[in-house]
Amino acid sequence: MLPDAIPTLTGHGVVLRPFAEADAPLVQSVADDPLIPLITTVPTTGTREDALAYIARQHDRLRTGAGYSFAIADPSTDEAFGQVGVWTSEIAQGRARTGYWIASPFRRRGFARAALASAARWALGLEEIRRAELHVEPWNEGSWRTAEACGFAREGLLRSWEQVGDERRDMLVYSRLPGE
Template identity: 65%
Template sequence: MLPSDMPRLSQGAVVLRAFEDRDVALVQSVADDPLIPLITTVPSSGTRDDALAYIARQHDRLTTGAGYSFAIADLATDRAVGSIGLWLRDVDEGRASTGYWVAPDFRRRGYVATALQALTSWALSLDGIDRVQLYVEPWNEGSWRAAESCAYQREGLLRSWQKIGDERKDMYMYSVLRPKH
């Protein structure tokens, strides 16, 4: 059985925690990012009300069974720098998926790789999840290098896999499997 409460996970200099209203500034800071609002539900408006609605949607993910949406925060300051989720659409098949983003001011500092390692270790410790997968655009070298540093293996290129904005995009598929005993 999957946890019904939002866990707080920490690893290295990162903590994964529930989004809080004080994270509004982070959400607002990525509203004009050229990619984040296209591939997530982050609002492009940048208004406080829309950012608060985004945070409320993140809490709803757990209550609806869609998954766990975490703020990635710096362990020392508890300041949110990004988001990572564990999505459960295919959990009946033993599969979960993940996705993440980090605000531009906090990129290239190891937050994604550390957050992904914490999330992956936790996910594979849960009964019923044998595989965690993620999709990365081929140009996004930072993202796929983070995945590879966490033992995710590239399984192939999915051509025209996902619509982003008005265009269909290719995606690399990565996965990590529960270790066999």
């Protein structure tokens, strides 16, 4: 049975936990990132009110069946610096999708890898999830290297797969199965 609350996961040098009101400055800090608001529901306004609404939506994802949204935080300070999700809209087929973002000042430190490894290990340990998928734009080498480092296998290119901003974009599809 899928958990009915967002758990707190520890390991790999990060904590994955539910978003808190104290994480509003993080959300505000990525509002002007050139990519994060295009591929997520992070607001572009940068206001505290909109950041709090984003946080509320992350909590609501579980109730609506969309999945689990975790803040990625430092285990010693609890400062959040990113987000990772385990999306369960295709759970009836035994599939979950994952995705993540890291605020610019915290990139290239292994946090995305640590968060994805923890989230994938947790998700693939759930009885209902027999396959975890990840979609990455081909140009995003840092992200596809992260996926590969976490045991995700590249399966192919999905042409014109997703609307990103004003254009259709190709996506590489990766997967990982339990026990991999």
